[in-house]
Amino acid sequence: MRRWGEARKALLLAACLLLAASAGAEPASGKRSAAAGSEYRPQAQHPSEETGAFSGAQRPKKKKPAISWVALQQRYPGAFVIGGSRRFRRVALTFDDVPDPRYTPQVLETLARYKVRATFFVVGQRAAAHPAIVRRMQREGHIIGNHSLNHPVFSRISQYAMQQQVLRTDWILRPLVGYSPRFVRPPYGEITPAQVEWLSGKGFTVVNWDVDSEDWRSIDSGAILINIKRTLQPGSIVLQHAGGGTGQDLSGTIAALPRLIKLLRSKGYAIVTLPELLGRPAARRLP
Numbered sequence: 001m002r003r004w005g006e007a008r009k010a011l012l013l014a015a016c017l018l019l020a021a022s023a024g025a026e027p028a029s030g031k032r033s034a035a036a037g038s039e040y041r042p043q044a045q046h047p048s049e050e051t052g053a054f055s056g057a058q059r060p061k062k063k064k065p066a067i068s069w070v071a072l073q074q075r076y077p078g079a080f081v082i083g084g085s086r087r088f089r090r091v092a093l094t095f096d097d098v099p100d101p102r103y104t105p106q107v108l109e110t111l112a113r114y115k116v117r118a119t120f121f122v123v124g125q126r127a128a129a130h131p132a133i134v135r136r137m138q139r140e141g142h143i144i145g146n147h148s149l150n151h152p153v154f155s156r157i158s159q160y161a162m163q164q165q166v167l168r169t170d171w172i173l174r175p176l177v178g179y180s181p182r183f184v185r186p187p188y189g190e191i192t193p194a195q196v197e198w199l200s201g202k203g204f205t206v207v208n209w210d211v212d213s214e215d216w217r218s219i220d221s222g223a224i225l226i227n228i229k230r231t232l233q234p235g236s237i238v239l240q241h242a243g244g245g246t247g248q249d250l251s252g253t254i255a256a257l258p259r260l261i262k263l264l265r266s267k268g269y270a271i272v273t274l275p276e277l278l279g280r281p282a283a284r285r286l287p
């Protein structure tokens, strides 16, 4: 009997260790599998962008999401995307949380110098505060996407509040860019199935990413390039930031950009916009 008790104890201990190990390994394994295109939820560990201008109180906690991005992609093909066709050596650069007078003009200057067109996900309140920068993006051939009015976590607000976040931003952007942007990126990549359904019904396409530069951590350009190379593949959508909160330093992003462009081109990648990568126009068809 005593032996049995010990064996049971050992089994229990082993089970506990396994549980602890799997819980601890979750962020890393989630990230690794991104390259293989399986379960991928970086935004659960994506405390990005919430410093300063954005409310930290709304930041998503590190918990297992209700639904993975892969599941969302399968359930809503074409309505929720994290990448383009893997058959062509093309990538799209995307820059979130713009406009920010500290960083966005510098990013625009580099893109112009290298003749690269990118996609910018604009925060409505920031666009209202700095409309000239948004007009400049449009004028210089970049694509404009909708990144909510003031950057809340969509999965934590009501369906109505989410709709207002997107529509009010749309009303701010339309006169600035001359169209109603089709591409919506939820802050932190967080979104519910019901929200994807509503957005899709209104002619929007939800676009997250499969490559996270993690530049929001104020890291240097070398670390940014390493992060990008880790999961880069044909059809990738790369997340970077051209706007940040107070105290957030994006000088690494600025320094990395020329190197990233040269690196991508040396590897035979064409750098394209989201409409080119996904084969659909930047403007949504109004319902």
Ligand SMILES: [Zn+2]
Residues within 6 Å of the ligand: 049, 096, 097, 147, 151, 187, 188
């Ligand atoms: Zn953001």
